[in-house]
Amino acid sequence: TDPLELQAVYDIMRATGNEWAESIPDVCRSRWHGIECLPDDDGGGALHVVSLSFGALSDDTAFPTCGSMNPVISEAVTKLPRLRSLFFYRCLDGNPQEIPRFLGELGSGLRNLVLRGNGHVGGIPEELGNLTGLEVLDLHGNDLSGAVPASLGRIRGLRSLDLSWNRLSGSVPSVDFPVIRVLDLNGNRFAGALPIRMLSSGDALLKVDLSGNEFSGGIHGLSALKNLILLDLSYNELVGALPESLSGLASLQALILAGNPMAGAALPETAFVGLSSLLVLVLSDMSLEGPIPRSIGELKTLRVLRLDGNRLNGSIPESFSALSRLSELRLDSCRLTGPIPFTGEMISRMGRKLRLENNLGLCYGGGGIEDDLMIADGIPRCDTLNGRPDVEIERLS
Numbered sequence: 212t213d214p215l216e217l218q219a220v221y222d223i224m225r226a227t228g229n230e231w232a233e234s235i236p237d238v239c240r241s242r243w244h245g246i247e248c249l250p251d252d253d254g255g256g257a258l259h260v261v262s263l264s265f266g267a268l269s270d271d272t273a274f275p276t277c278g279s280m281n282p283v284i285s286e287a288v289t290k291l292p293r294l295r296s297l298f299f300y301r302c303l304d305g306n307p308q309e310i311p312r313f314l315g316e317l318g319s320g321l322r323n324l325v326l327r328g329n330g331h332v333g334g335i336p337e338e339l340g341n342l343t344g345l346e347v348l349d350l351h352g353n354d355l356s357g358a359v360p361a362s363l364g365r366i367r368g369l370r371s372l373d374l375s376w377n378r379l380s381g382s383v384p385s386v387d388f389p390v391i392r393v394l395d396l397n398g399n400r401f402a403g404a405l406p407i408r409m410l411s412s413g414d415a416l417l418k419v420d421l422s423g424n425e426f427s428g429g430i431h432g433l434s435a436l437k438n439l440i441l442l443d444l445s446y447n448e449l450v451g452a453l454p455e456s457l458s459g460l461a462s463l464q465a466l467i468l469a470g471n472p473m474a475g476a477a478l479p480e481t482a483f484v485g486l487s488s489l490l491v492l493v494l495s496d497m498s499l500e501g502p503i504p505r506s507i508g509e510l511k512t513l514r515v516l517r518l519d520g521n522r523l524n525g526s527i528p529e530s531f532s533a534l535s536r537l538s539e540l541r542l543d544s545c546r547l548t549g550p551i552p553f554t555g556e557m558i559s560r561m562g563r564k565l566r567l568e569n570n571l572g573l574c575y576g577g578g579g580i581e582d583d584l585m586i587a588d589g590i591p592r593c594d595t596l597n598g599r600p601d602v603e604i605e606r607l608s
């Protein structure tokens with residue numbers, strides 16, 4: 212081990228309460244789980260520390276944990292010029308502290324900075340924008356507050372940004388990350404318009420989770436995301452309407468928009484046409500009105516469909532009977548009427564994951580093993596209603 216780096220590792224280990232490391236004369240050679248070294252580029256003898264990891268990630272990945280006596284991240288990390296990865300998982304949470312500004316001094320060499328569930332308080336230091344070589348920045352599950360510094364926009368090669376489960380606020384800075392694949396801002400207090408600039412970064416994006424914030428305004432600017440697999444914008448304050456078409460999102464497997472107060476918006480008949488990979492569509496609790504688009508029944512790949520808690524009316528489209536992969540369907544607490552177009556096979560396949568209760572007036576054909584399920588939800592047999600179901604509904608309501 213390079214002698215200066217050896218000393219730095221001792222300092223870092225001591226600061227985290229791992230004094231035992233000082234009895235190891237050559238940390239790179241007699242290495243523990245959680246330190247990685249590589250030789251000089253020129254093939255010379257010295258080994259350099261490239262990765263340090265702390266925290267009990269899982270039962271079989273036991274990196275050194277932090278001691279209970281006020282552990283800290285030592286400034287000695289800046290004396291590891293080859294460091295590419297710094298990883299702390301639930302290590303410093305017993306001694307809440309700010310993310311140290313000196314981490315910015317690691318400069319363009321650092322690729323991964325993971326400070327997950329690590330008890331950090333205060334703001335995200337502007338200096339992290341100096342880590343211009345970062346590919347992964349993961350600050351999930353801390354107690355960070357304040358705004359995201361615009362300096363992060365300098366990190367042009369960022370592939371994954373996870374700031375989820377903090378108390379970050381303000382609008383997201385108008386920056387873009389040209390090769391970003393994962394953007395997770397879930398569970399903060401971000402407000403203002405959706406971060407369109409970040410979302411139009413490029414077609415590298417695979418996963419976007421902005422749920423559980425206070426984003427407002429309309430949903431737009433998503434059409435270029437042709438490789439996107441997951442889009443979760445749920446539980447924000449997005450209003451307006453759904454775009455007429457989301458068909459640019461050809462790879463999308465999960466679209467989750469629940470809990471946005473789209474008061475009175477209707478679902479455009481064509482909104483979901485062409486989403487040929489969609490497995491999960493969740494539009495619960497959005498105050499949607501009007502009929503359910505027939506075209507949803509053409510999403511043959513759907514496994515989970517939730518439209519509950521809306522003011523959707525009319526009948527369940529016949530086309531739903533073609534959703535042969537569906538394992539969960541929630542249409543409860545709407546204003547639906549008329550016969551349920553499902554076969555007994557579909558009803559028993561979904562079992563308790565078929566939810567139809569609390570509608571204006573649905574009824575079912577009856578006469579099969581599905582009777583118990585329907586009756587438990589208070590859905591009557593159509594032939595027990597006098598005359599046409601919709602007439603009966605008017606009488607009931």
Ligand SMILES: *[C@@H]1O[C@H](CO)[C@@H](O)[C@H](O)[C@H]1NC(C)=O
Pocket residue numbers: 315316337338340341362
């Ligand atoms: C790091 O970033 C801060 C603020 O963004 C800046 O003032 C400082 O000069 C930078 N330091 C280096 C070494 O680049």
Ligand SMILES: *[C@@H]1O[C@H](CO)[C@@H](O)[C@H](O)[C@H]1NC(C)=O
Pocket residue numbers: 500501502524525
């Ligand atoms: C559904 O509700 C809308 C108002 O939101 C109303 O104009 C329409 O007539 C209703 N349709 C049916 C079939 O009840």
